[in-house]
Amino acid sequence: MGNVQVSEMRDKFDKYLLLLKKTKGRFTGRLLSNQTINHYLKWSKAAFNFAVRAGITDKNPLQYFQKLPTRPRDRMLSEDEKARLIEVVKNGAPHLYPIVLFSLLVPCRAGNCFH
Numbered sequence: 884m885g886n887v888q889v890s891e892m893r894d895k896f897d898k899y900l901l902l903l904k905k906t907k908g909r910f911t912g913r914l915l916s917n918q919t920i921n922h923y924l925k926w927s928k929a930a931f932n933f934a935v936r937a938g939i940t941d942k943n944p945l946q947y948f949q950k951l952p953t954r955p956r957d958r959m960l961s962e963d964e965k966a967r968l969i970e971v972v973k974n975g976a977p978h979l980y981p982i983v984l985f986s987l988l989v990p991c992r993a994g995n996c997f998h
Contacts, residue, residue: 892944896927900948917951924948960987 903920907913924945931943960968965987972983 889940889944892931893947896945896948900924917953921950921953924950 900920900923903915903923906915908915908919928943928945928948931940931945934940935943968983969980969987972980
């Protein structure tokens with residue numbers, strides 16, 4: 884893999900993860916979240932899994948890296964927040980009112996919600 888031996892990738896990636904934990908985001912100026920770091924880990928593992936399937940390397944050196952713990956970001960709107968949202972949509976975007984009302988009444992998982 885470039886100028887790094889595959890056998891050395893595990894140690895190099897460990898140092899890379901430590902660096903990511905100290906990195907601040909460009910736009911927010913805050914440290915990267917564990918979820919963001921988990922995305923980098925997922926993409927790296929996928930690249931090595933492809934290399935294994937293609938016969939470029941024998942095994943994935945990142946296979947034993949575990950995802951970092953994360954907290955769910957989901958939260959429920961309070962009744963006051965729901966009422967304010969409905970009022971704003973009624974006055975500002977009445978064409979969206981049925982969609983907003985429907986999404987407040989029908990439960991869905993994050994992956995199934997409107998995007």
